[in-house]
Amino acid sequence: MSSEPRDLYYRSQFYDDDQHGTGSSAASQDHHYDPPQMGSFIDCLNGGFMDYNSLEKAFGMSPATSSEVFSSIEGNQKVIIGEGDLHLGSDQNMVTQNSSISSSSTEAGAEEDSCKSTKKDGQLKGSDDGGDGENSKKTGNKGKKKGEKREKEPRFAFMTKSEVDHLEDGYRWRKYGQKAVKNSPYPRSYYRCTTQKCGVKKRVERSFQDPSIVITTYEGQHNHPLPTTLRGNAAAVAAAGMFQPSMLMSTQMSSFNPQEWFGTYLPSLSNNQQGSTTTTGAGSHVYPQNMNSIDQQYQQLHDYGLLQDMIVPSMFPKREP
């Protein structure tokens, strides 16, 4: 997959109803998604930023458009990309892939995250069950009705120049899978928040064009605070670690919590977007009407000196004349 614009999607639904206890309940304890709390930055992404598949396209997982993107990423710069709509690049080079943003594709992209809801249990490999009972499980037990479209979790992707794949963001993650990525020598790792009932996932992969760049994609929203042991520190360190040039010079950039950070620094963005997102509905992008406030926030960030090593064109796009 991953080669059509239709991968861009826009949605206002935050989570998939199917997650909730339907037939899957018994399957596994980590399959329930509680309704996340609205209001943080990621909510703003509902209206659409960049889809993971598009991310792949743009970042080199597919042949198209990758080189320009990477050519614009140098040094300790970072690119933060929202979901559904891609704008990225440096001050000069901005790669935009939002042409389809106004068009449609609300229900597109049903493919990703295909099985999160309840698939499962096709497992037989093993010995214990002797591979007999497996078929029944294999076929039954799908919480998903046929033909039913799956809502995707909102995603938030960003790139980080880092030597460590798994950036510490204050939450505890458990790796549940790893897959080779087509056209890339680097595998993609799948993590899930270890907190019970928190269905947040994240994918981490390294750009094959620039191995120093780690692409992290968050999916969903934490419905719990930071783990106590990390709390306080994590948020602060995350924000600071991400944006202080001095820290960025260090060889290990390993702390960043986008949700925390945006919640902290972009509160109004969050609020504004939330309102418009829900009212605008899927299929339309939300940020134009908030550009003013976003620009202001952007300015603020500049004042704080927080953007020196960061590229956030997608979050603060300049309206084209």
Add this chain to the structure above:
DNA sequence: CGTTTTTGACCTGCGC
């Protein structure tokens, strides 16, 4: 001993 990672198999959706 509890938790996390590794890893191969399985499932699903999509394109051809």
Add this chain to the structure above:
DNA sequence: GCGCAGGTCAAAAACG
């Protein structure tokens, strides 16, 4: 319908 690619599961291994 088939094959591919992405995503997930869960047993086993590794780790602390």
